[in-house]
Amino acid sequence: MRWLVTVWLIGTGLLAAPAWGQQASPAVQRGKAVFHATGGCGCHTDVKNKGPFMAGGRPIATPFGNVYATNITPDTETGIGSWSEQDFINAMTKGIGPDSKHYFPVFPYTSFTRMTRQDLLDLRAYLLSISPVRQANQPNTLRFPFGWRGGLSGWKWLYLRTGPLQPDAAQSAEWNRGAYLVNAQAHCGECHTPRNFMGGLKTSMRYAGAVEGPEGQLAPNITPDEATGIGDWTIADVVWYLQTGLKPDGDDTQGLMSEVIEHGYQHMPEADLRAMAVYLRSLEPIVNKVEPKDK
Ligand code: HEC
Structure with missing residues (x-):
């Protein structure tokens, strides 16, 4: 027993040492x-x-x-x-x-x-x-x-x-946190909103999907429209997706979305992911079927 405790103490000491050494501000x-x-x-x-x-x-x-x-x-x-x-x-x-x-x-x-x-x-x-x-x-x-x-x-x-971004006093703290994260830091709309011929975001189609997003990749409609968007995803589905890249139907994620999840969103606190899902859910549903061009 004493031997085990000694090994444990040395082990935790070694593991903790580098963390002390590089304590970030x-x-x-x-x-x-x-x-x-x-x-x-x-x-x-x-x-x-x-x-x-x-x-x-x-x-x-x-x-x-x-x-x-x-x-x-x-x-x-x-x-x-x-x-x-x-x-x-x-x-x-x-x-x-x-x-x-x-x-x-x-x-x-x-x-x-x-x-x-x-x-x-x-x-x-x-x-x-x-x-x-x-x-x-x-x-x-x-x-x-x-x-x-x-x-x-x-x-x-x-x-x-x-x-x-200015907070909306009529909305909950969670909604406002989600709005801030989605629109400012996580910049979801830069990929999920279609652009006009000048490369400007079409604001009336915010989050309704882009056939040719960055790197030519198709970014789906993420407004809560049932048929063409993610209206049939629950809040928990969206949170799980941003943590794992797995869609409710079991499909996984490709391309840029898998990169932003892997290097970013999956490390976010669950409360923040939930706030983003709550905000997305509250968007005006936009009917827009985003399909690859050659279909
Ligand atoms: C760098 C570009 C980019 C950013 C930023 C981005 N996405 Fe995506 N997203 C994509 C692409 C591309 C796909 C398609 C992935 C695939 O085909 O597997 C996608 C797929 C999705 C899907 C799956 C939808 C479906 O119907 O299958 C959801 C949900 C989603 N993104 C939500 C978000 C949210 C929420 C954010 C911000 C927190 C975000 N995305 C930020 C590019 C992006």
Whole structure:
């Protein structure tokens, strides 16, 4: 018995030691939770080519050409290590880099602009805590006029409304938490809302599905319409799906959705997942059958 206890004590001591050594600051810990709620910023890791974590280089195919995700590790030359707090806030909420360059809206700043300043600063703290990687950003290969960043100020005038999401006093705290997570951090609408020919989100079709979402992937209708959306999913079904990628009919998940679940949503607290499900359930059902183009 004493022997067992000794082994147990040594075991827990060894396991606990590294955790003491790298105790993250409260801001970093909160930032990690924000990071998970964004889906784990997965686009910034070139998973296909086993690229380093958050070092960019991953091509994101859009109807207008390829956009390469950027290095968001704390490297001071090629990453965001030398960015000020305000530089980071400007990028996330206005789509503007420290060099005043406009970012293409594949970077979902139209959603991230809905985040609170505190959440953004916590997210920055987390990103600054990961390993820096020196890897220069790749030039984009967009067709005119979309390759012309100057045109993006006009695009933003049309499609970008900045500022954090305001709570709706008529709704419950849970609903408001869900609305915030879905619309701001988790940016579900960036993939699940169809875009017009200019790449702007069709707001009247919010969450009604996109035949050609990011990387050309079909993103289903997630409004509560019974026939064409997820109206027949329960709140628990949605929570389970965001934790496991398993649909109520037993199907699993492919592509970008499986990435945002794996690297992000599955790590979120269950109460937050539930809040998102409650919010989705409350949306106006939109009849929109999203089918692959060649069908
Ligand atoms: C990066 C793009 C992207 C983001 C962000 C995203 N999704 Fe998805 N989602 C997809 C794609 C693509 C599919 C289709 C997956 C498949 O075919 O297996 C999908 C599938 C789904 C499904 C399955 C629907 C069905 O009828 O099978 C649900 C539910 C869903 N997403 C909810 C969400 C919610 C809620 C969020 C935000 C918390 C979200 N998604 C964020 C791209 C995205």
